[in-house]
Amino acid sequence: MQVIRDNFGASQYDAYVDGAVAGSLHYRIEGDQMWLLHTAVGQDFRGTGLDDRLIRNALADAHRRRLSVLPFCHEVRKRIFAHPVYLQLVPAGDRDRFRESFEEVLKAEAEMEAKRNARKAATLVRVREAAAA
Incomplete structure (x- = not known):
């Protein structure tokens, strides 16, 4: 069973799976803002x-x-900009800055995926050539 709790003392949300911590989302409260800093999930739960x-x-x-959100964590930015219902939580004056960094992350992820696909294709060609020889 999965349970998520706010570990206020440690400034993080903890996800428990069968009673053990499986992941966390670290945050910081500054005035009326919640800064979402980093998401970490255990290898077995990715x-x-x-x-x-x-x-x-x-x-x-x-x-x-009633806190506004500054999504410093790229996973949080991906969620916010992929689901615009959350966009209202980001202060209007900060949206463009976070949107630009979100687009940079998407571009970098697309480039990495293209490189992985190119390596897979090259490996497949080598395997076929070796099998034909």
Whole structure:
């Protein structure tokens, strides 16, 4: 079972799976702002959506507490700009700055994916050539 709790003393949301911490989203409160700093999920829980649950929980909590959000964590930025309902949490004057960095992250991820695909294709060609020889 997955449970997410605000570990207020440590300034982080912790995700528990079967009673053990499986991931965290670190934050900082500055006045009426919540700075979302870094999301970390254990190796065994990557790709399970646990990071997304942490982020959604933090964003909902910020909304409930009437805090604006500064998404320094690129995973949080991806969530916010992919789901515009969360965009209202980011102060209007900061949106362009975070949107630009979000677009840079997307571009870098696309470049890495293209390189991975090129390596896979080159490996496949070598395997076929070796099999044909």
